[in-house]
Amino acid sequence: MSDISLEDIASLAKRRGFIYQGSEIYGGLAGTWDYGPLGTALKRNITNAWWKFFVDSRDDMYGIESAILMNPKVWEASGHVSGFTDPLIEDLKTKKRYRLDHVLEDAGVDVRGMDLAAMSAAIKEQGIKSPDGNELGNPASFNMLFETSMGAVEGEKSTIYLRGETAQGMFVNFKNIVDTFYPDLPFGVAQIGKAFRNEISPRDFVFRVREFEIMEFEYFISPNSWEGEFEKWRVAMHEWCEKILELPADKIHELEVSPEDRAHYSKRTVDFEFDFPFGKKELYGLAYRTDFDLTNHQNASGKNLEYRPKDGSAPFIPHVIEPTFGVDRSLMAVLCTAYTEDEMNGEKRIYLKLPKHLAPIKACVSPLLKNKPELVTKAREVYDMLKKELGAVMWDDNGNIGKRYRRQDEIGTPACIVIDFQTLEDNTVTVRNRDTAEQVRMKIEDLLANV
Amino acid sequence: MSDISLEDIASLAKRRGFIYQGSEIYGGLAGTWDYGPLGTALKRNITNAWWKFFVDSRDDMYGIESAILMNPKVWEASGHVSGFTDPLIEDLKTKKRYRLDHVLEDAGVDVRGMDLAAMSAAIKEQGIKSPDGNELGNPASFNMLFETSMGAVEGEKSTIYLRGETAQGMFVNFKNIVDTFYPDLPFGVAQIGKAFRNEISPRDFVFRVREFEIMEFEYFISPNSWEGEFEKWRVAMHEWCEKILELPADKIHELEVSPEDRAHYSKRTVDFEFDFPFGKKELYGLAYRTDFDLTNHQNASGKNLEYRPKDGSAPFIPHVIEPTFGVDRSLMAVLCTAYTEDEMNGEKRIYLKLPKHLAPIKACVSPLLKNKPELVTKAREVYDMLKKELGAVMWDDNGNIGKRYRRQDEIGTPACIVIDFQTLEDNTVTVRNRDTAEQVRMKIEDLLANV
Numbered sequence: 001m002s003d004i005s006l007e008d009i010a011s012l013a014k015r016r017g018f019i020y021q022g023s024e025i026y027g028g029l030a031g032t033w034d035y036g037p038l039g040t041a042l043k044r045n046i047t048n049a050w051w052k053f054f055v056d057s058r059d060d061m062y063g064i065e066s067a068i069l070m071n072p073k074v075w076e077a078s079g080h081v082s083g084f085t086d087p088l089i090e091d092l093k094t095k096k097r098y099r100l101d102h103v104l105e106d107a108g109v110d111v112r113g114m115d116l117a118a119m120s121a122a123i124k125e126q127g128i129k130s131p132d133g134n135e136l137g138n139p140a141s142f143n144m145l146f147e148t149s150m151g152a153v154e155g156e157k158s159t160i161y162l163r164g165e166t167a168q169g170m171f172v173n174f175k176n177i178v179d180t181f182y183p184d185l186p187f188g189v190a191q192i193g194k195a196f197r198n199e200i201s202p203r204d205f206v207f208r209v210r211e212f213e214i215m216e217f218e219y220f221i222s223p224n225s226w227e228g229e230f231e232k233w234r235v236a237m238h239e240w241c242e243k244i245l246e247l248p249a250d251k252i253h254e255l256e257v258s259p260e261d262r263a264h265y266s267k268r269t270v271d272f273e274f275d276f277p278f279g280k281k282e283l284y285g286l287a288y289r290t291d292f293d294l295t296n297h298q299n300a301s302g303k304n305l306e307y308r309p310k311d312g313s314a315p316f317i318p319h320v321i322e323p324t325f326g327v328d329r330s331l332m333a334v335l336c337t338a339y340t341e342d343e344m345n346g347e348k349r350i351y352l353k354l355p356k357h358l359a360p361i362k363a364c365v366s367p368l369l370k371n372k373p374e375l376v377t378k379a380r381e382v383y384d385m386l387k388k389e390l391g392a393v394m395w396d397d398n399g400n401i402g403k404r405y406r407r408q409d410e411i412g413t414p415a416c417i418v419i420d421f422q423t424l425e426d427n428t429v430t431v432r433n434r435d436t437a438e439q440v441r442m443k444i445e446d447l448l449a450n451v
Numbered sequence: 452m453s454d455i456s457l458e459d460i461a462s463l464a465k466r467r468g469f470i471y472q473g474s475e476i477y478g479g480l481a482g483t484w485d486y487g488p489l490g491t492a493l494k495r496n497i498t499n500a501w502w503k504f505f506v507d508s509r510d511d512m513y514g515i516e517s518a519i520l521m522n523p524k525v526w527e528a529s530g531h532v533s534g535f536t537d538p539l540i541e542d543l544k545t546k547k548r549y550r551l552d553h554v555l556e557d558a559g560v561d562v563r564g565m566d567l568a569a570m571s572a573a574i575k576e577q578g579i580k581s582p583d584g585n586e587l588g589n590p591a592s593f594n595m596l597f598e599t600s601m602g603a604v605e606g607e608k609s610t611i612y613l614r615g616e617t618a619q620g621m622f623v624n625f626k627n628i629v630d631t632f633y634p635d636l637p638f639g640v641a642q643i644g645k646a647f648r649n650e651i652s653p654r655d656f657v658f659r660v661r662e663f664e665i666m667e668f669e670y671f672i673s674p675n676s677w678e679g680e681f682e683k684w685r686v687a688m689h690e691w692c693e694k695i696l697e698l699p700a701d702k703i704h705e706l707e708v709s710p711e712d713r714a715h716y717s718k719r720t721v722d723f724e725f726d727f728p729f730g731k732k733e734l735y736g737l738a739y740r741t742d743f744d745l746t747n748h749q750n751a752s753g754k755n756l757e758y759r760p761k762d763g764s765a766p767f768i769p770h771v772i773e774p775t776f777g778v779d780r781s782l783m784a785v786l787c788t789a790y791t792e793d794e795m796n797g798e799k800r801i802y803l804k805l806p807k808h809l810a811p812i813k814a815c816v817s818p819l820l821k822n823k824p825e826l827v828t829k830a831r832e833v834y835d836m837l838k839k840e841l842g843a844v845m846w847d848d849n850g851n852i853g854k855r856y857r858r859q860d861e862i863g864t865p866a867c868i869v870i871d872f873q874t875l876e877d878n879t880v881t882v883r884n885r886d887t888a889e890q891v892r893m894k895i896e897d898l899l900a901n902v
Contacts, residue, residue, distance in 0.1 A: 017631035023522035025623050025752040029601070029611070032518040034624055036631060040514045044502075051495075056842030063491045067483040068645065069662050071474035088603060097603045148599040148613065150661065151481070152539060152548045152651040160480070162599065162613075172476050173485055180468035180487060194519065194645070200603040210601065211518050301476040391507030 006277045009335055010205045012350065016411050018042065018335070019206060031202030031210030038411055039331070041360030041392060043213075046330050047192050049244050049357065050215045054236075055190045061217070062177050063190045066169025072160050074168050075145065077300035078293065084164050085141035087116050088200050089123065091130035092137045099200045100139055103128060113260035116141060144197040162196035167322060169193070170218040171293045174318075175305055185307060185318060186229060188219040192327070204278050206328040213327035218293075220307070220318040226288050230268060233286055233323050237272060241283075245330060246355045247337055251275040252283070265292030274333045283333055285324045291317040334358060338412055344437060352412030353435055361394045361413040362386075363451045366404055368420040370397040379419040382429065382444055386417075389448055409434055415451045457728045460786055461656045463801065467862050469493065469786070470657060482653030482661030489862055490782070492811035492843060494664075497781050498643050500695050500808065501666045505687075506641045512668070513628050514641045517620025523611050525619050526596065528751035529744065535615050536592035538567050539651050540574065542581035543588045550651050551590055554579060564711035567592060595648040613647035618773060620644070621669040622744045625769075626756055636758060636769060637680060639670040643778070655729055657779040664778035669744075671758070671769040677739050681719060684737055684774050688723060692734075696781060697806045698788055702726040703734070716743030725784050734784055736775045742768040785809060789863055795888060803863030804886055812845045812864040813837075814902045817855055819871040821848040830870035833880065833895055837868075840899055860885055866902045 013019040018039035022032030035043055055061045075081045087100035100119050101111045107128045111119060120139040122128070130136050146162040163169065170189040177189055192215045199210050206212075221229045234254075241247045257269040272284040294317045298305040306315035338352040356362065365383040367375035376397070387393045394413065396404045401418060408416050416432040423429050423444075431451065432439045442450060464470040469490035473483030486494055506512045526532050538551035551570050552562045558579045562570060571590040573579070581587050597613040614620065621640040628640055643666045650661050657663075672680045685705075692698045708720040723735040745768045749756040757766035789803040807813065814837055818830035827848070838844045845864065847855045852869060859867050867883040873892075874880050882902065883890045893901060 015631070017628070020624060020627045022518040022520070023525055023623055025626060025748065025754040025756075026522040026524045029518070029520060029522040031601075032520050034515060034517040034620065034627075036515055036624070036627060037513040040516045043516065052842065057838070059838075059846065062488040064485060064487055065491045065494065066485040067473040067480070067662050069473070069480060069483050069647070071477040071480040073477045074474055142603055146599045146601070148597045150597070150649060152593055152649065169485065172474055173471060173487070175476060176471045176485075176487060177468070180466070196520070198601060198603065211520050297476060303476045305476075387508070387510075391503065395510065 004277050004336070004339055004341070006205055009277065009332070009339055012339065012352075012410060013039065013205075013335065018411075031199055031208075033206050033209060033328075038360040042334070042354075042358060043327060043331055045358045045360070046245070046334065047213075047215060047327060050240070050325065051190075051192065053240060053244055054215075054217070058188075060183070060187045061190050062181060062183065062187065064170065064173055064177075065191060065193060066166070066173060068163050068194060068196075069150070069160055070163060070168065070172070072158060073300060074172055074297075075161050075164075077296045078168050078171075079296070080145055080161070080164055080168075081143075084145055085143050086200055087119055088140050088142040089120075089136050090138040090140075091132060091134045093134040094130070094132055096130070096132070097142075097200055098130065098136075102201065103130070103136070106131075113258055142198075142200055144199065146196050146198050163194075164197055165195050166191050166193045166214045166216050167218060167293070167324075170216070171297055174218075174220070174294060174297075175303060178307065182310075184310070186219060186221040186225070188217040190217045191215075204276075204281075206332055207276070207278075207281065209328065215325040215327055215330075217321075217323050218289075219321040219323070221321060223291070223316070223319040226267075226319055226321065229321050230286070230288055233321055234270060237284060237286060237323055237325075240325070241272070245334055245337075245358070247274065247333055251337070253280060255282075263287070263289075265289055274329075276332070276336055283329050284326065285322075287322045287324075289320045289322050291319050293320065294318065349406065349409060351409035351434060354412035354414075356414045359412045359414055360392060361408070361411060362390045362392045363415045363417055363447075364394045364396050364404065364408045364413050365417045366396050366401065366419070368401065368418055374424060375419055375421070378423055382417060382419060382447070385444075386447065386451065390451075405432060405437075417447065417451070455728050455787070455790055455792070457656055460728065460783075460790055463790065463803075463861060464490065464656075464786065469862075482650055482659075484657050484660060484779075489811040493785070493805075493809060494778060494782055496809045496811070497696070497785065498664075498666060498778060501691070501776065502641075502643065504691060504695055505666075505668070509639075511634070511638045512641050513632060513634070513638065515621065515624055515628075516642060516644060517617070517624060519614050519645060519647075520601065520611055521614060521619065521623070523609060524751060525623055525748075526612050526615070528747045529619050529622075530747070531596055531612070531615055531619075532594075535596055536594050537651055538570055539591050539593040540571075540587050541589040541591075542583060542585045544585040545581070545583055547581070547583070548593075548651055549581065549587075553652065554581070554587070557582075564709060593649075593651055595650065597647050597649050614645075615648055616646050617642050617644045617665045617667050618669060618744070618775075621667070622748055625669075625671070625745060625748075626754060629758065633761075635761070637670060637672040637676070639668040641668045642666075655727075655732075657783055658727070658729075658732065660779065666776040666778055666781075668772075668774050670772040670774070672772060674742070674767070674770040677718075677770055677772065680772050681737070681739055684772055685721060688735060688737060688774055688776075691776075692723070696785055696788075696809070698725065698784055702788070704731060706733075714738070714740075716740055725780075727783070727787055734780050735777065736773075738773045738775075740771045740773050742770050744771060745769065800857065800860060802860035802885060805863035805865075807865045810863045810865055811843060812859070812862060813841045813843050814866045814868055814898075815845045815847050815855065815859045815864050816868045817847050817852065817870070819852065819869055825875060826870055826872070829874055833868060833870060833898070836895075837898065837902065841902075856883060856888070868898065868902070 017036035020034045021028040023029045089100040151157040253273045255271040269287040274283040308315045338354045367379035418430045428441045468487035472479040474480045540551040602608040704724045706722040720738040725734040759766045789805045816834040818826035879892045
């Protein structure tokens with residue numbers, strides 16, 4: 001993968017309708033992206049697989065969808081209003097602002113364990129300049145919450161925030177879930193949804209963006225069981241990466257986050273990093289958040305958020321393990337893994353080696369020649385039959401067969417089915433394999449079981 | 452349905468984990484709601500059914516997911532910055548503000564065709580007072596777009612908006628779709644996503660809210676075909692309501708919106724109204740938007756948004772038919788239709804007569820007695836088998852069987868399966884039907900085909 005660049009991936013994603021720049025005809029809007037038809041299908045396949053794997057197939061999960069707009073007291077209690085900040089530094093000449101830690105990382109400095117003062121000092125000591133070659137100054141903390149105002153009446157208007165994470169939606173519904181379902185501990189609350197961060201400098205395609213989607217649990221446990229539960233989640237996250245997304249195990253790295261770099265409430269955090277074309281970067285996170293959040297919300301809301309064990313033992317505030325999965329980063333890791341270049345018949349070929357269950361299109365159906373009505377009619381029959389069962393089937397009768405194969409290769413379609421003159425005689429079709437480019441003849445009635 | 456109130460529905464929805472007030476432990480946030488585990492499952496079943504019915508099973512649909520945050524020029528070009536307003540009137544004493552049209556409607560005035568001046572005049576002429584009995588004054592237009600600010604640098608900071616509708620995301624991606632997929636006309640761009648409106652007075656449960664979800668197409672057509680395409684969509688929308696959501700046909704009413712009440716760019720609009728417990732209210736909309744949106748975006752962006760027919764005839768800007776489906780309103784209509792009260796064994800019973808494919812839980816499995824290990828073990832086997840195939844299966848061993856049935860009735864579970872002593876002898880179980888309360892014995896191996 002080392003010779004594949006992020007530009008290769010982004011270029012294919014745009015050209016083939018996976019991901020477009022947000023608001024593109026207006027020159028874009030920094031840090032926003034629009035998913036095209038194939039990207040939307042791939043994203044839906046990933047989020048539905050996650051829901052099936054972690055929610056529907058388990059007994060201990062409660063899925064919710066909480067609102068993006070929440071009472072501002074939520075963000076005061078959670079610490080986001082005061083502390084949801086990134087370190088920022090300014091180019092003294094252009095007045096452009098940058099993520100201070102990124103400037104240092106780009107200059108080869110290991111920022112782990114550094115606070116704002118230490119990073120600031122490193123800039124001065126090492127004489128690091130801005131990307132435009134100018135002096136840097138004025139380091140500051142920048143709050144990433146987007147603010148807006150709700151209500152029609154001046155007196156009732158209030159400043160509210162777009163949620164900076166989905167987690168708080170689960171914490172504020174803890175009591176609702178317990179009151180409705182009386183679950184035993186441990187149990188989890190799951191959610192897939194959008195979150196928003198006013199990133200200082202969005203970059204790396206859909207990796208660092210201002211609007212993104214998260215799949216996440218808050219897993220409520222007894223405090224004395226945290227080490228075992230943490231370990232189970234660590235294993236489950238690897239299983240998701242390797243068995244469901246089929247990411248190569250040797251490209252996934254655990255980073256044990258050091259105490260200085262952990263959020264102050266976390267007793268243990270493991271980052272799951274992935275070898276992206278632009279470096280080893282955070283894919284997922286797994287954090288033991290103790291009872292920090294529920295305790296804060298209990299204090300701030302005045303509502304009792306204790307859990308009452310059914311055996312009558314003393315009520316307590318559960319602790320929490322939080323596995324977090326970025327949807328956009330998952331999709332990016334899948335695309336980066338699938339992107340393959342090889343040579344075929346002396347020509348460069350690009351194809352996406354996507355797992356079949358994630359591929360946006362499962363099969364493409366073509367008549368060998370588009371100007372032979374008997375071939376077209378037969379091909380339509382096959383197409384309709386597959387479409388009815390699989391949904392994600394494409395029709396393509398443009399250009400010659402070789403070109404059609406290349407188009408399907410680029411979007412990761414596992415099988416290309418061609419109806420030719422022999423089909424009219426014996427009801428067999430050719431099925432061409434994306435990865436090997438091999439063709440086999442198969443009876444139409446066997447297609448569904450094999451495609 | 453006439454004797455069922457919205458409060459009945461909202462109360463059940465909260466009690467059984469369908470829908471909770473947003474940020475409830477902090478006293479809520481007006482116009483926001485959180486979907487609990489059963490509401491989330493029901494919502495997912497509705498949106499997935501929609502995607503399957505209108506996108507995956509058709510050849511002419513391109514699904515996208517555009518960003519909620521868009522370049523502000525989009526909303527200038529679309530007319531939202533200047534004209535996305537509701538009429539507002541103020542209680543002169545309390546300074547509370549109300550939707551002027553709602554105040555009039557609540558007083559029995561038919562506001563169709565009235566503009567701000569006419570509504571204002573009607574308030575004066577008829578001496579209508581505020582809900583608190585005070586004088587009303589100061590009518591005004593109130594813009595419903597939520598504003599926020601993006602970017603870290605003062606000079607680069609810009610006012611942006613939370614999207615007030617999903618439609619513009621489809622219009623700005625028209626060119627991307629055409630450039631990537633070269634579709635023939637007519638074709639549609641489909642999207643499911645959140646939109647935000649700073650409603651003056653949110654009300655009627657999840658009917659009029661500040662954050663909501665929309666399922667929508669922009670269907671691009673040749674201008675001369677609009678009447679036929681409009682008619683096809685009108686029929687397709689009824690099919691969706693009646694065949695997929697299984698709403699009663701006699702509760703769905705078409706309202707042909709009069710020219711005075713239509714948006715100025717629309718040549719025809721049909722509202723689909725539904726008999727909710729609080730009255731006949733808009734469920735869906737179907738509008739012929741002409742080439743208004745693409746023309747505006749072409750002018751404002753400077754990008755050519757014409758469609759070039761493959762036969763070489765002159766390029767033109769396609770016209771648009773827009774069918775819009777509110778997700779939350781769909782769910783509400785489904786819940787209102789399903790909510791049933793009857794009497795059973797002399798006691799009032801509440802049950803949700805949900806279509807099986809929409810029910811959040813397909814089956815509940817119970818051992819007759821929870822303290823008989825052989826029954827529990829056997830019941831677990833049945834549960835695991837069904838759970839593996841269906842996902843949405845619940846385990847319940849609390850209380851007596853009658854109570855378990857009532858709990859499942861209230862959440863609309865079509866089948867309750869009980870493992871009793873006879874099961875241990877002949878591998879049959881009882882299956883109890885939600886609607887008829889009848890029980891039949893069935894072999895375990897036949898369950899999957901019949902539940």
